[in-house]
Amino acid sequence: MVRYFEDITPEETHDLGSYTADRDELIEFAQRYDPQLIHVDPEVARETMYGGLIASGWHTAGSCMALLVEGFLSETATLGSFGLEELRWRTPVRPGDTVRAELAVVETTASESRDDRGYVTLDVRAENEQGEEVVYWRSTNIFLTRDGGDEWPTAE
Amino acid sequence: MVRYFEDITPEETHDLGSYTADRDELIEFAQRYDPQLIHVDPEVARETMYGGLIASGWHTAGSCMALLVEGFLSETATLGSFGLEELRWRTPVRPGDTVRAELAVVETTASESRDDRGYVTLDVRAENEQGEEVVYWRSTNIFLTRDGGDEWPTAE
Numbered sequence: 001m002v003r004y005f006e007d008i009t010p011e012e013t014h015d016l017g018s019y020t021a022d023r024d025e026l027i028e029f030a031q032r033y034d035p036q037l038i039h040v041d042p043e044v045a046r047e048t049m050y051g052g053l054i055a056s057g058w059h060t061a062g063s064c065m066a067l068l069v070e071g072f073l074s075e076t077a078t079l080g081s082f083g084l085e086e087l088r089w090r091t092p093v094r095p096g097d098t099v100r101a102e103l104a105v106v107e108t109t110a111s112e113s114r115d116d117r118g119y120v121t122l123d124v125r126a127e128n129e130q131g132e133e134v135v136y137w138r139s140t141n142i143f144l145t146r147d148g149g150d151e152w153p154t155a156e
Numbered sequence: 157m158v159r160y161f162e163d164i165t166p167e168e169t170h171d172l173g174s175y176t177a178d179r180d181e182l183i184e185f186a187q188r189y190d191p192q193l194i195h196v197d198p199e200v201a202r203e204t205m206y207g208g209l210i211a212s213g214w215h216t217a218g219s220c221m222a223l224l225v226e227g228f229l230s231e232t233a234t235l236g237s238f239g240l241e242e243l244r245w246r247t248p249v250r251p252g253d254t255v256r257a258e259l260a261v262v263e264t265t266a267s268e269s270r271d272d273r274g275y276v277t278l279d280v281r282a283e284n285e286q287g288e289e290v291v292y293w294r295s296t297n298i299f300l301t302r303d304g305g306d307e308w309p310t311a312e
C-alpha cells in the first residue's frame with residue numbers, strides 16, 4: 001500500500017539495509033562521473049594520504065540513495081526532492097567495505113499553498129562495519145497527500 | 157602544471173563545458189542508484205506531473221561532477237571534499253537535454269592547524285539549453301599547498 005504525506009511521521013526511522021562496495025563498480029562509476037585519480041587509479045591512490053583506492057563520494061551517496069528508494073521511497077507517493085540541506089563525506093569507502101544506511105524522518109510540513117502535497121525533511125546516515133559514519137545528508141522531499149493521490153499512478 | 161591551494165583565487169570562474177543526457181544512460185544509472193519510477197519507467201513517468209522520464213538528480217549531479225573534474229579538479233592538488241553545504245535540483249533534466257556547467261570559486265581559507273593544506277568553497281551551477289538552472293551545489297574542497305605538494309604523486 002502506498003504511503004502518503006499524512007502517513008509519514010516525525011521520528012519514524014527505518015533500517016535501509018546495506019551494500020558492499022565492489023572494486024570494479026567503484027572504478028567504473030568514477031571513470032564516468034568522478035574521474036579523480038584516487039577513485040580510478042589504484043597505483044596513484046596508494047601513494048596519497050588515502051593509501052589506496054577510495055570510492056567517489058557520489059558513488060557512496062548514490063548507493064545509499066538506492067537503499068533509500070528500495071527501503072522507503074518506493075512505498076510512498078513521492079514527487080522527488082528539492083535538494084539537500086547538507087551532505088557530509090566523513091570516512092572514505094574502500095573496496096570490500098559493507099555500508100549500512102538508516103533513515104530518520106526529521107520533520108513533516110503541510111504545504112501552505114496546495115492541499116495535494118507536503119514536505120518531509122529526511123536524514124540519511126550510513127556507516128561502515130567499524131561503525132564509522134561514511135555519509136550523511138539531509139534532504140527535503142515532496143509527497144502527495146491522500147487528496148492529491150489521484151495524480152499518482154502507482155496509487156491505483 | 158598542477159595548481160596548488162595558493163594558485164586558486166576567489167572569484168575565479170571556469171566554464172566546465174557540457175554534456176547531453178542520454179536516455180539509456182539515464183535509465184541505467186537510475187536502475188542502479190535511484191530506481192524511482194519517474195527515473196526508470198517512461199510509461200509510468202508519462203502519467204505523473206513530470207509528463208515523462210526525468211533524470212535522477214544524482215545523475216545530473218554526477219554528470220556535472222565529471223565536468224568539474226575534467227575542467228578544473230584534475231589540474232589541481234585536490235585531496236577531496238568534506239561535503240556539500242547545499243544542493244538544489246531546480247528543473248529536471250530530460251533525455252536529450254544538453255546541460256552546461258560553470259564553476260565559481262567563492263572563498264579560500266588557509267588551514268589554521270596545518271601548513272600543507274587549505275580549504276576552498278566552490279559553487280557549481282548548471283543549466284539547460286533554455287537557460288533554466290538544473291542543479292546548483294556549494295562544496296568545501298581540500299587542496300594541498302606548495303609546501304604540502306610532495307605528498308602529491310601527480311605533482312612530480
